[in-house]
Amino acid sequence: MSSSPCQWTTLRPFVFSSLMVLCFVTLFFTYINFEMKFPSFNIFVDRARQSCPPVLCAAGDSNCSTELHHNHTQEIQVEAVDTEPDTIVLIWMWPFGAKFDLSCSDFNIKKCQLTDDKALYDKAHGVLFHHRDIHGNLENMPKEPRPWFQKWVWFNMESPANSGLIPELDDLFNLTSNYRLDSNIPVPYGHLEPVTPEDESFKMPVKDKLVCWIVSNWNTQYRRVQFYDEMKEHIEIHTYGNAFGNKLSDQDYTKVVSSCKFYLSFENSVYKDYITEKLYSPMKLGTVPVVLGPSRQNYEDHIPGDSFIHVDDFSTPKELADRLLYLDKNKTEYTAYFDWTNRFKVQGDFYGRGSACETCRYLQRNKRYQAFHELNKWYWG
Template identity: 35%
Template sequence: MAFLLQNLLAQKTGKILALLLAAACFVQLVMNGSISQESWTEKKYTKIPEPTVVLVWHWPFHTEFTPREDVCLKLHAIDNCILTRNRSMFDGADVVVFHHRELQTNRSSLPQQTRPPNQKWLWVSMESPTNTKRIHQYNGCFNWTMTYKADSDIFLPYGALKKNDQPSNFSIPKKSGLLTWVVSNYRRTSLRAKVHANLSKHIDIQMYGRAAGTFLPSERLLPTISRYAFYLAFENSIHKDYITEKIWRNAFIAGSVPVVLGPPRENYERFVPPDSFIHVNDFASTEELASFLTALSTNRTRYEQYFNWRKTYTVKISTEWTERLCNICTKFHELPQQKIYHNLHSWFHQQ
């Protein structure tokens, strides 16, 4: 028995000596700089952040799409972000997203559950105030906004210019026509319809779209526009920052110079170069505008100057709702935590 106890004691003593030796070696490595004490403690005590859970109450435009919860990482390289339509996750959601088009038709579609104390509600709309109804019903409901307005909590423009990583190989498409316009909703009393009617008295405008009885499928839209020197990027209503795909996609990406009707020139120049577009307001009359376009189309050197920005920038447009909604996670921790839109209607309509 005495021999056994001595043996166990020796084994235990050996383990203690081994641990002490290992600890001494580690301390020596830290002191020698082989191991950074700061980095070691950081790694040891750094807490992995909890994922941000974004619950989309209605997928925009009543689409039945249901995203995988890891869609933000898989498609857009945004980690720690869960995008879901699963309403059973309401109590654990950090943000609940409401697209106004769906709210506009059914006030009772808001959640009936009690909102968790720290949960944020986000109001989303890409439409202009002219085409957005019943906003006042939601005064006091929302913490944050995500719209085309630059003063939104999350700015959601229809497009943007990004600096080129390398020299551009863009070339101006060959032109066979002067001026075109693709339009579906044509109300004769609207400003854009009146400007078009007056302009067409002085210059030929080739119209496409449902309003013209010549519907263009999506695959033919840009190739058709690209054949024309100019494109009428006329907005359906005039509001600050309301600059839609009509300039970003239909004109810029197609390779046609946009003739814009929308907010003032200085508003456009916040987002695009001043020599990349022609503004209707720069001319005293539509006759003067028509003369300018006709002369410019025959001056190759002057016309090409409207594409100089292509050497530095490319157009980035976002049409995928998964990308737009996943970006909420990248902004989440920067947004004000105590904000409430007590008068959402007034904010959205202010110029």
């Protein structure tokens, strides 16, 4: 049956609208990234697991479990275990026969074992040898071969003038531990540390003496003795120690030095970095050190330049004496020598133990092979 013109006229708007909708839908699916996401099957599984009651097992059924089994990975926290062995430092000979505490707690060094048990020689990471206790023929040195991982450390706190040169030691050691700052393991006789809020503020001790000197090792060839002999002609110097037949106890030492305005911190020999407790002890006790030793510049590598008086700053002992007499009458200029106490405090050396513990710290941080050649040239020149 053919359509009449009237029917076509009636249907034409409908057909046109349908074609427009079809074109729009075609363009939409063609140019728009239409993505339908269907729920994962796992969601239903998980929901089923959450909603299902425990399985009911028949009595005696060994293949049935009332526990729900999940695929979730169980997190197990395992505490880290430090498997690094302790560093062993063997004290081969006690310095001058004086034993010291074998703990490094004061140095904040952990996993360090100090020992004098020579049975541990084959296990020791480092062996410490005190120069003044080494026999000239090396008869008291180890007879066994040195293990490949072990380092021998030359330890000496005496100046070259007071240490005998032993030619056979020249290329024997791996490391040096000495007061010199260019040593592998430097251990000065003292050092300054920053003050903390917990430290007590500096208070000037009561002074009733101008200049003091304590000395036991007397040698007319020493520069310090010659300087003293001339200086005493121009200023009163209170003297103590074996050289003057007036030995002091530790308690008396503290009392005497703190009561003096100036202390003669005269070293027995003049060498680079050879700056001993003769400087640090008076500073700690609130006394201005008058130093005789290496250059002023070398002293300033260790302490502030305004904390001491150097004999080389004066052309004669008399000129130095005149300066001390002047400072005795001028409180403001005298107290300026203690300005450093607002920033620093003195920390003394732990003789022997300092070298042993610092050796341990060094070995923990430096595990590569090392060797120290021409020891005699380096130290004795």
